[in-house]
Amino acid sequence: MSVPVLQPIGRTFLSSLEAIGRLALFTLRAVLHCVTPPFYPRLIFKQMIEIGYYSLPVIGMTAIFTGMVLVLQTYVAVSRLNAESTIPYVVVISLTRELGPVLAGLMLAGRVGAAMAAEIGTMRVTEQIDALRTLSTNPFKYLIAPRLIAAVLMLPVLVGIADIIGVFGGYLVSVFKLDFSPSIYLKNTVDFVETIDIVSGLVKAAAFGFIVALMGTYNGFESRGGAQGVGKATTDAVVGASILILAANFIITGIFFSR
């Protein structure tokens, strides 16, 4: 009687292990191709524009509204304790350490990770990846490595910009709605923020960039079965990247700030 119950559990367990193994091998190959020549600087630059420049509006909008909401919510809490002067500190710490990298990573998973999975998945099902190989071009070098390198380089830049825009959003609400002094708000922001706050956020950003590009390219590269397969690859890329970003955020936070 136990066999029919155990069989599906065993099958699921084995297929999960297989999937993890495939992803691990893909990651290893991808990283190796990122650090060994030939490189395609033209493609890396193109991806940097695609990932960095074209993501600026969505990252900027996310950051400014997050900074604004953060001030409103924090004000409600700290005003009961007469600790309104801590608002700039809360805003800058929250943004640089957590919200900037995590929200930028999640937005990028939706915008860039999905696009990568769809593009590479379509190339897979229309035999364009096979065509690359017949033209003596390694698909890992040509398709995967430029996207990984560009994402790892550009997400820290985006997060840096998001941090500044987010703090500016908090500044706007604090000064024009809550009547904070502009100079004191800015002084408190600069005085309280520490190097580790910014560095930890940028390290997270690089890791999240890697995760977004890895999940986008992996799911696209492994997609099968036409339009339905490409759709599934796109969904898996976004969901997988989002979960991994949140898990990696916990691990990196633990490494930087656990006592």
Next chain:
Amino acid sequence: MSDLKIKVRGLKKAFGPKQVLNGVDLDVPRGQSLVVIGGSGSGKSVLIKCILGLVEPDAGSIEIDGEETVGIPAAKREEIMRKFGMLFQGAALFDSLPVWENVGFGLIAGRGMNRKAAKEVALRKLAAVGLGPEVGELVPSELSGGMQKRVALARAIAAEPEIIFFDEPTTGLDPIMAQVINELIVKCVKSLGATALSITHDMHSLRAIADRAAMIYEGRIIWSGDAREIDRCGNDFVDQFVQGRAEGPIRMPVRPL
């Protein structure tokens, strides 16, 4: 040097429980054009992908110029790939690149040629398949099916390969365009002195481009010989396929309505 450009022995490939190739033996003589015919799902595409190295066979041997290619390291595979050109069934053009860059892709990315020189070669190859330089600046989505096939042919011959593979080169084309493609294939293969291996179920295409022919059925080569002999080869399976009869030894698994 052997007279065989490609020699396949005992090639097997299964996908799950389905045995697609079941011991294929095939010889492609140097400088000749061999066309493999067979019904849908008979293993034609898998055979050509195994020879190209796009699919890893389960068993068997594939020799190119007398050199074993099954299980070779990736670097060696890339070297062997330089001998190949391939025209895919759906053209498989890179839709993010203009036409000239598609044609010159193997020269730029695969062989490190500078873009200016590669563009000159690409425009020459486009001219060889009857397309003007203005087409070079278009993107693949702006082309008709026949033009896409011609661009794909130009890409396949751009690096002047020793062996050219054609996967259903005339599928989806009208009869006139199909004949244009057939004539271009013959012209390009002969002018390069290349060896050609094609798979098709289009008998007009076979008669136009083949020196030799073979038929694959249930994962094995069941007949091979001179293409001119195909109408009187005496093989019931080949006769049924060539004449396009529903009745014969090849049975389609259809159920009554």
